[in-house]
Amino acid sequence: MRFFRSIGGIFGYSPFEDLKKHASLCGRAVGILVRQFDALEKGNYEEVERLREEIDDLEHHADKIKAEIRGNLTRSLILPVDRHDLLEFLTVQDSIINNCEHVGHMVTFRRVKAPKEIWSDFKVLLAKIMETAVEYEELINHLDRLVETSFSKKEVKAALEHVPKVEELEHECDLVQIGLHTKLLNVDLDLRDAMIMIQWVVHLGYIANSAARAADRFRLMILAR
């Protein structure tokens, strides 16, 4: 029994560390997707399955962090950003890893046969998505400095410089997607192979889209202060 009165309770739950952790899981999930497509091309389906499980675990972990943040962000907290903006941002950030999970599952639906040029186009697309994710993570990593400087103008400017970069990379992903779609519809492929691969392209695009939307939400959250 400790005999004392304390005002320590005045300091509440801070969501920023968890937000960063959540963002880093998204980046890691994209990294696993890259390896999953490598395994697909080599026809190493055991590895594909194993990596799917890895992404599932990451997504599950991310869900837990999301629940932790949502559960702790009560109305009684004074935060340096708007609570609603933060929750909204978290939802969009969470959709990044959700989309990774979808693709992780879709690639296990069917063992496709495709020419080398298709696989190398997929690699290009995945590399672009990875680049987008890395840029996005850099943006989120500014959170520490933003909180430290109490969102000084200088720091806000430095952080938000990443947002147009994420958006630009997302646009580049779109271009690669367009090329890949055209190819998939014109190269001689098994119809069902083509169908599922089109689905992959669409959903890979969603990952980059989510990152760009999350970056935009992040900017709104920072600027709405």
Place this chain on the structure above:
Amino acid sequence: MEFFFITALIVSFYVAWNIGANDAANSMATSYGSGALTIRQIIIIAAILEFCGAFFFGARVTKTIAKGIVPVELIDPHLVFVGALAALFSAGIWITVATFYKLPVSTTHSIVGAMLGFGLAAVSAKHIALEQIKWEVLTKIVLSWIISPISGAILAFVVFKIIKFTLFERYETQEVERVFKYLQVATACYMAFSHGSNDVANAVGPIALITGYKELPSWILFFGGIGIATGVATWGYRVIETIGKNITELTFTRGFSAEFSAATIVLLASYLGMPISTTHTLVGSVIGVGLAGGIASVNLKMVQRILFSWVLTVPAAAALTISIYTVMVIFV
């Protein structure tokens, strides 16, 4: 009679000890949480400056507690003696119970409630009329309880915003923080001094009354100062360590803003002779820094608990005093 006087001294010392162990510790914990000072340095600073504040600047508030609430000059000195004892016992008991249940009570509110209880007991025994209790002083005191945390919040808000716009925008954050590490040593001293000056009265106010002073004998403040310093040194360090662990996110600039503002408000109150709660003022100041966007997360639930214990403390301490007084009148 002598037996009771010695008992009163012991209880007074206990209350002073409790103030040092808990409230002084709470107000110093920010310096430990931010890492500006080691626990040893804090104990030494707190013990010396709490004592100095109490001894050199504690007289005005002590006078308010002793003579400001109950018109003691109208009551038989013997009964004043009993009343002061009852108030002191009741405050001591209430603080102990509340601390046990971890309620963030204020010793200030306890002793003011207890003195009011003594006044009401005197009214019910028809020694004075209800109107003769100094309600206007009491109103001022209660108002100061509301005003002090709010002023603390406003001042801290402004101080932190100034730091942000003049320093964070121009210099590297780490450099700014490094400078404030040293400044925070100064505010820790400031905090301890003003805390001692305001809170010593909670322990020695009734003693001052018992000695029936015209001019406050200086040994009383000396005695209270020693009590607070002892509390810091023998128990406060545990409290500081425990709280300090929770508030690591309070950097030097934030700690400085909160402490400087709270200490300023408390010292001003001491100058005006208003007994206020240092802890509540500090909580207000932390909220001010939070509203200025300086803290990752401030939990307003704490405010609810403070309001709850506040509303509870005054009637509880008053009722306790009335009961103790009623029993003691028979025996003393």
